[in-house]
Amino acid sequence: MQKTGIARILQLGRILRCIAGSYQERGWAVTVEIIGQERHLWTVSRRLVHRRAVAEVFVTSLEQLSSSEFAAGVQLPRTHAFFGDHSGVSEYQYDPLAVMEAARQAAIAISQQYFDVPYRVAYILRTFSGQATDSTGWYIGGTPADLLLTVRVSRVRQRDNVVHGLDMTLTAERDGEPLMAIDGTFSWLPPDKWSALRTDVRKQLGLGEFDGSPAPGPRAHAALVRRKDPRNVVIGPPVVDAETARAALVVDTTHPTLFDYQLDHVPGTLLIEACRQTALVGLGVPDLCLRSVSSSFERFVELDIPAECVAVTTDSSRTGGEVTCRVVQHGAPAAHVTLRFKR
Known part of the structure; x- marks a missing residue:
């Protein structure tokens, strides 16, 4: 029994050392490093990307490369009830909007993990664009698509020395081949300011x-x-x-x-x-x-x-x-x- 208990502790230790990504909740954080180059073992916390269903989380890891550059692992499922529901030639290819959704999730996760944005904020998407390449990497094969997102924060928006928005460019690649270039402007508000804004907007209407x-x-x-x-x-x-x-x-x-x-x-x-x-x-x-x-x-x-x-x-x-x-x-x-x- 004693050996079994020790073995379980050692196994848990190995699992924790291999976890890719981060976890933030209720003011405390646990961050664990990527081991080697494995970025697609499992997803980051659903809370980090503002999703409720784990199955809707596409981001699998986060890594800081510099003060303004980051890397995110992404895995696209071969089937998806929404992003995979197409007819014609699109049925056999990944949806560019799925890659843009992964980029949106990565942007939210990076803002929380590396810019100290609280979990309970409301995000506002102001601009969002994507340009796909003609890569064969769009075709669905025998395994899920493991992507690497290289993320650059081109502008940090601040008010009274508090960060309230980020401009980002994200490049998605599959097996080293460029797949899509994405850029977006994201901002956020705490719950009280969000509620006041929404009340005012609806009142004007x-x-x-x-x-x-x-x-x-x-x-x-x-x-x-x-x-x-x-x-x-x-x-x-x-x-x-x-x-x-x-x-x-x-x-x-x-x-x-x-x-x-x-x-x-x-x-x-x-x-x-x-x-x-x-x-x-x-x-x-x-x-x-x-x-x-x-x-x-x-x-x-x-x-x-x-x-x-x-x-x-x-x-x-x-x-x-x-x-x-x-x-x-x-x-x-x-x-x-x-x-x-x-x-």
Whole structure:
């Protein structure tokens, strides 16, 4: 029995020495180093990336390279209920929005781990863009995709000597081959300031305290937006007039990925996806793959009043196209998204 107990202690010690990543909660932190170059043993704490389901955590390790440079391990699953639900050629490739989600998670984790941002803050995504390469690394193979994100903080935003935002550039590679270049502007607010901001914004719109969103409206047919699962359709039946496609935003706050972490507004990932789906309808060209995203968010999109996605095709051919989108609510644009597709 004594030998068994010692063996278990030694085994636990080996596990702790190998853990990649960090853990932060309730004011205390435990940080453990990466051993060798193994970055994909398991995920970091779900709290570090503001996820509730462990299965939605893509970041597997964190490492500080300098005061402004960091590395993050990422593993993309070969199947995913949302990011892996596509038809046509996209069915056999990883979704660029999955890589951008991993980058978003890495940005949140780095801000907490290395810039002393408390866990209980609300993050605000102001700009978010990504440019995919033509790498064969996008294709789904016999093993999950182990990625390395190289992260550079290009600007630290401070107010009264307190950090409240970061500008970041992130480069994703797979097996040493560049996959995607991403950049984003992130900021955050403590709970009291977030509550005051949201109350003021809703008051300006003539809205009271948020008490729940209505049931989702009718959705477009899944096949029309290159999806298989109707639950992943986030726009209503679209209307196309020449180069312009329009569709109502469909928001399901029970969606296990888009609302894994409960929010009082529509998340940026859903807005970008709504633009992609509306853009695909407007282009009307089969087997197109998303290759670049450029997005900026001017206002919150509320959950309890209608919003519309408007997509204007600015360039189109049989091999691809570019679409400029905006999400409009309460008569004003809330988000601008430009997408480029390629066959």
